[in-house]
Amino acid sequence: MNPPTVRFHRAALFTVLFGGIALLSTSATTYAQADRAQTAQDQATYASDTYSSDSGFTSNGHAVSTPNDADLGEQEIMGGGGERYQPFSLSVIAPIYYTSNAALTRFDPKGDVFFAPAATFSYSPRFSSQLYGDFAVQQQFFYYDRFGDLNFGSFDTRAGLIYLVPQLRNLAIRLAYDYNRLTVSDSLNEELFADQSIILNLNLPFRFSDGQELSLGGGARISVFGDPDLPRRDEFDIYLAYSINATRAVSFNAVGRVVARAYVLSDRIDVSESLSVAASYRVTRMISASVYSTVAGNQSSDKKFDYSVANLGGGLSLLIRF
Amino acid sequence: MVCFASAGVLIAAGFTTAAPLRQARVTEIVRDVKLLANHAAARPAAVSDSVTADTAVRTGTESRAELIFNDDTLARVGANTVFTFDGGNRSMDLGSGAVLLQVPKGAGGAKISTPAVTAAVTGTTIMFEYNANVPAKLMSLEGVGKMCSVKHPDECVVVNAGEISIFTGGHFTKPVKFDVRKVMRSAKLIRGMKHKLPSLALINEVIRGQGGSGFDENVIAPDGSVGTIDQRLNSQPPPPPPPVRSPPGL
Numbered sequence: 001m002n003p004p005t006v007r008f009h010r011a012a013l014f015t016v017l018f019g020g021i022a023l024l025s026t027s028a029t030t031y032a033q034a035d036r037a038q039t040a041q042d043q044a045t046y047a048s049d050t051y052s053s054d055s056g057f058t059s060n061g062h063a064v065s066t067p068n069d070a071d072l073g074e075q076e077i078m079g080g081g082g083e084r085y086q087p088f089s090l091s092v093i094a095p096i097y098y099t100s101n102a103a104l105t106r107f108d109p110k111g112d113v114f115f116a117p118a119a120t121f122s123y124s125p126r127f128s129s130q131l132y133g134d135f136a137v138q139q140q141f142f143y144y145d146r147f148g149d150l151n152f153g154s155f156d157t158r159a160g161l162i163y164l165v166p167q168l169r170n171l172a173i174r175l176a177y178d179y180n181r182l183t184v185s186d187s188l189n190e191e192l193f194a195d196q197s198i199i200l201n202l203n204l205p206f207r208f209s210d211g212q213e214l215s216l217g218g219g220a221r222i223s224v225f226g227d228p229d230l231p232r233r234d235e236f237d238i239y240l241a242y243s244i245n246a247t248r249a250v251s252f253n254a255v256g257r258v259v260a261r262a263y264v265l266s267d268r269i270d271v272s273e274s275l276s277v278a279a280s281y282r283v284t285r286m287i288s289a290s291v292y293s294t295v296a297g298n299q300s301s302d303k304k305f306d307y308s309v310a311n312l313g314g315g316l317s318l319l320i321r322f
Numbered sequence: 323m324v325c326f327a328s329a330g331v332l333i334a335a336g337f338t339t340a341a342p343l344r345q346a347r348v349t350e351i352v353r354d355v356k357l358l359a360n361h362a363a364a365r366p367a368a369v370s371d372s373v374t375a376d377t378a379v380r381t382g383t384e385s386r387a388e389l390i391f392n393d394d395t396l397a398r399v400g401a402n403t404v405f406t407f408d409g410g411n412r413s414m415d416l417g418s419g420a421v422l423l424q425v426p427k428g429a430g431g432a433k434i435s436t437p438a439v440t441a442a443v444t445g446t447t448i449m450f451e452y453n454a455n456v457p458a459k460l461m462s463l464e465g466v467g468k469m470c471s472v473k474h475p476d477e478c479v480v481v482n483a484g485e486i487s488i489f490t491g492g493h494f495t496k497p498v499k500f501d502v503r504k505v506m507r508s509a510k511l512i513r514g515m516k517h518k519l520p521s522l523a524l525i526n527e528v529i530r531g532q533g534g535s536g537f538d539e540n541v542i543a544p545d546g547s548v549g550t551i552d553q554r555l556n557s558q559p560p561p562p563p564p565p566v567r568s569p570p571g572l
Contacts, residue, residue, distance in 0.1 A: 056457060056488035056495035063459060063486060063500070068420035068451045071386070071400030072461065073509030075486060078499040078532060169455040206455055212492070245492050 058126045065130055067166050086321040087133075091120045095315030097292075102147050104298070104307045113145040124162070134160040134176055141186050151185040152192065160199065174201040178221075195232060196225040215241040223264055232264040249282040270305060272298040288317050341430060343409040346373040346389040346397070350515055354382030355399075378406045381419065388515055393429045396520065398422040398511045400451075420451040422511040424521050427465075436472075439489045443467045447521045448481075449511060457490035463502060464524040469494065483528045503529045 056064055063075035094117050101109035118140035125133040138156045160176025176199045184190035201219035218238035226232035237259035245251045254277045261270040274296035281289050291314040298307050348355075348371040355367040358378040373379060373389060381387055381403045389397045391407075399405045403419020413433040414421070424447040425432050431444030436452040446465030452458040460469045462481045469487055470478040477494070479487045485497040502525065506512055512519065519525065 056490050057498070063488060064457055064490070066451055066456050066459060067402065067453050068400050070384075071420040071422075071509060071511045071514075072449050072451060072459065073505040073507070073512070074501070075459075075461070076501040076504050077486075078501055166456055 065164070065166050069166075087123055087125050088322045089120075089122050089124075090320045090322075091118075091122075091317065093118050093315060093317040095290075095292075095313055095317075097311050097313030099309060099311045101307060101309040102144060102150060104309060106304060106306045109307070109309070110147065112147050112150075114150075115143045115145075117141055127161075130164045130166070132162045132164070134158065134162050134174060143186075148185075153183040153186050153188065155181045155183070155188070158199075168204070170205055172201075172203040172205075174199065174203070174219075193231055194227045195223055197221050197223045212244045213242070215239075215243075217241070226264075229265055233261045233270075234264065235262075236260045251280050251282075253278050253280075268300060268302050268305070270298055270300040272296060283316075286319055288319070290314060290317065341393050343391045343393065343395065343407055343412050343432075344374075345409070346391045346407070347371070348373060348387060349390050350386075350388035350517060352387070352514060353385035355385055355387040356380045356382075375407055375409045378404060378417075380404050386510060386514055388517065394426050394520070395429060395432060396422075396424040398515060400511055416450065416452050418453050420449065420511065422449045422509075423447070424519060426520065438472055439469055440472060441467055441469045447519065447525060449505075449509070457488045459486060459488050461486045461500065461505065463505070464521055464528050484532055499532065502532060 057077055061077045096115050098113050100111050102112035120136060120138040122136035136158045141153045142151060144150045158176050158178045163173045165171040178197050178199050181194045182192040184192060199221050203215055203217035206214045221235040223232040223234055237257060239255060239257035241255040243253035256275045259272050276294035278290055278292045283289055294311045296309050300306055348367050348369055351367055351369055356364040357367045358364045358380055360376045379387060379399055381399055381401055383401055385401050387399045400420030404417035407414040412430060413435055416434050416436050425443055425445055427445035434441040434450055439458050441450050441460050446467055447463040448467045449461045460467055460481050462483050462485055464483050467481045468478055479494040481487045481497045484499050484502050486500045487497040488495045
């Protein structure tokens with residue numbers, strides 16, 4: 001599965017996991033939508049992709065950096081041939097899900113089906129063999145079948161840097177500024193919440209054998225400004241992800257994650273756990289079909305925000321790199 | 323596929339006439355190089371030390387070593403490398419690190435094994451790097467090498483003279499030409515060693531084939547000889563695309 005595709009799929013999955021309490025009040029609605037959309041952003045920070053490593057070559061025509069480069073010398077690729085690093089990507093996904101708890105409520109959960117199309121443009125320029133830029137713009141909409149009041153849109157933009165450490169198993173260190181804006185349904189003008197935050201993420205991949213990878217990671221997301229202030233929170237998470245390319249076209253991945261959220265203007269603290277698994281089939285070079293399943297739970301210092309949820313979904317994705 | 327078959331026959335033929343690698347002699351040491359014999363404590367290596375199949379060579383940071391085997395096969399071991407060999411099978415194990423391997427033509431082939439990939443060569447000078455969790459690289463300075471996946475042994479890539487292939491994300495990249503002259507100028511496994519490579523003339527011919535007029539005179543063989551060069555290395559057309567799996571993300 002292509003890393004950006006993974007990010008999107010996970011984003012869509014987690015979007016429904018950590019929202020909640022949307023029907024209780026207006027502010028609670030904002031909490032829920034902030035949860036869902038911001039968690040989608042969290043998934044984007046799963047730096048299981050190591051950028052240069054995936055293509056083998058960098059955007060300036062060199063082999064990717066490895067620990068013994070000094071022994072091997074300068075590995076400049078001639079004539080611009082080969083599978084060179086492609087810093088731009090455009091991705092469109094059209095996933096549909098069934099969720100057991102659409103509003104992420106503690107009591108009397110209601111199931112629903114929702115559609116969450118998204119488009120993302122990203123740019124990851126290579127500044128050196130170990131330093132990359134990390135820029136992305138994404139718009140996603142969430143349309144519920146029975147509970148139309150839950151519909152919302154999420155716009156995200158991110159700018160940051162990623163530093164790779166080949167001597168430490170290609171540890172990826174990501175530092176980024178993130179802006180997230182939630183809107184009512186698919187109206188881009190009716191803003192519900194806007195948040196600015198700083199993201200720090202560490203991702204340590206372990207490649208055991210052919211096509212298998214285990215990634216251990218974690219990080220923090222610190223809110224520096226929000227409008228309104230009430231839904232603002234700082235987040236701290238750890239995760240373990242596994243992926244395997246079973247065949248040339250079929251891949252599987254699983255992600256387990258624990259995140260703690262400390263709300264800035266209150267004493268509320270939430271701890272959420274989730275486990276998601278996905279299978280993907282690459283139909284063509286650019287198009288993939290996937291199915292997903294996720295279970296998650298949330299425990300809050302304010303018990304009315306506790307919930308559990310299970311989701312099952314699938315969809316098509318289009319990814320173009322250039 | 324023809325390319326694979328040809329390379330396979332070529333490499334197999336090399337192995338069939340091969341004499342075993344009985345022992346090697348340490349011919350050059352840079353900084354921290356240790357020998358680890360079975361059931362014995364590590365000891366610092368010295369020039370002229372004999373290395374047998376039950377002995378591992380381990381290098382430290384910024385360290386290198388050169389070994390010459392009984393059949394004149396040459397191995398240069400890079401920094402932070404663990405290297406052993408199995409004489410009967412003419413195979414070498416690279417636990418981690420980098421190695422430059424030069425197998426004389428007619429001496430028989432050699433195979434380098436790692437947990438993820440293997441590299442096979444005959445009559446070739448290659449550089450190979452493997453470290454867990456990062457891409458593995460096979461670079462041919464002259465001659466033909468072949469790299470195969472351990473998990474999927476039928477998935478291989480042939481790397482011709484002046485080409486590099488990288489094993490990343492469980493897949494091989496398509497071999498592409500790299501600037502051999504720049505490697506010769508900058509690689510510590512070449513410039514950081516005292517001795518000239520026996521295959522230097524062949525490597526220089528590859529450089530010329532890449533349009534390398536005005537290449538570094540320091541990489542010309544001392545006697546300037548090019549008479550034994552296999553011109554086919556550079557005159558043959560590029561092989562058909564091998565069945566390389568596209569790496570994830572492409």
